[in-house]
Amino acid sequence: xxxxxxxxxxxxxxxxxxxxxNCDYTNSxxxxxxxxxxxxxEGPTFLISISSIKDKNEDGRFxxxxxxxxxxxxxxxxxxxPGDSAVYFCAASExxxxxxxxxxxxxxxxxxx
Amino acid sequence: GxxxxxxxxxxxxxxxxxxxxxxxxLDFQATTMFWYRQFPKQSLMLMATSNEGSKxxxxxxxxxxxxxxxxxxxxxxxxxxxxAHPEDSSFYICSARQASGGETQYFGPxxxxxxx
Numbered sequence: 001x002x003x004x005x006x007x008x009x010x011x012x013x014x015x016x017x018x019x020x021x022n023c024d025y026t027n028s029x030x031x032x033x034x035x036x037x038x039x040x041x042e043g044p045t046f047l048i049s050i051s052s053i054k055d056k057n058e059d060g061r062f063x064x065x066x067x068x069x070x071x072x073x074x075x076x077x078x079x080x081x082p083g084d085s086a087v088y089f090c091a092a093s094e095x096x097x098x099x100x101x102x103x104x105x106x107x108x109x110x111x112x113x
Numbered sequence: 114g115x116x117x118x119x120x121x122x123x124x125x126x127x128x129x130x131x132x133x134x135x136x137x138x139l140d141f142q143a144t145t146m147f148w149y150r151q152f153p154k155q156s157l158m159l160m161a162t163s164n165e166g167s168k169x170x171x172x173x174x175x176x177x178x179x180x181x182x183x184x185x186x187x188x189x190x191x192x193x194x195x196x197a198h199p200e201d202s203s204f205y206i207c208s209a210r211q212a213s214g215g216e217t218q219y220f221g222p223x224x225x226x227x228x229x
Contacts, residue, residue, distance in 0.1 A: 032216050034217065036220070041204065041223065041225060042222055042223060043117070043119075043206050043208075043220035043221050043222045043223045044157070044206070044220045045220070046217055046218075046219065046220075049216070049217060089156065089157065093216065095216060098145075098162055098170065099145060099210055099216055099218075100147060100159055100162055101147070101159065101208075101218060102159070103149075103156045103157045103158075103159075104156060105155070105156045106155075106156055
């Protein structure tokens, strides 16, 4: 049972435009969410996180939105740059638990110059 | 800050041998480390949670005797793949959570294991 899903395996965006990556989850106990960027044969790099008490968190070009009622979060990257091309994973965890993460299936973003 | 290293970065071994992978937090102490594996074009699957000074907690379906985890200090966890077989070939990634608090996990660069 996939508790965290990223339904778009890939996304192509023109440089300078907005990239929107989506993530859905099923477990209502999740209360902390993160986005990681990953290149092949490397470990994930932390981008941004959000706690369930918020609905938006912004850090530079990256903004994460959380819709708890829809169990949905999204990552907005604006403006998109060719260096943003990578696989993006969302992850969810329960703070009161073991802090383990459940990762989504990933979305490959390609930013076209 | 929050740098995690893994060693080796890649390893090729013969079937039946054991392989040890080290995960170190370089500039912080980590009470909890996590071990993941990733197959090509798939997600990161949590294998086990490693707590300093206590036994690791394994996820369902992960063989404890196959994947031995030791977390002997606040900066080092090791994963030993015992009697490796070709199906164990994968990309193994560790992460660490700071002992000082915070929920973010910082990931190592990963270790690619190829069992012939």
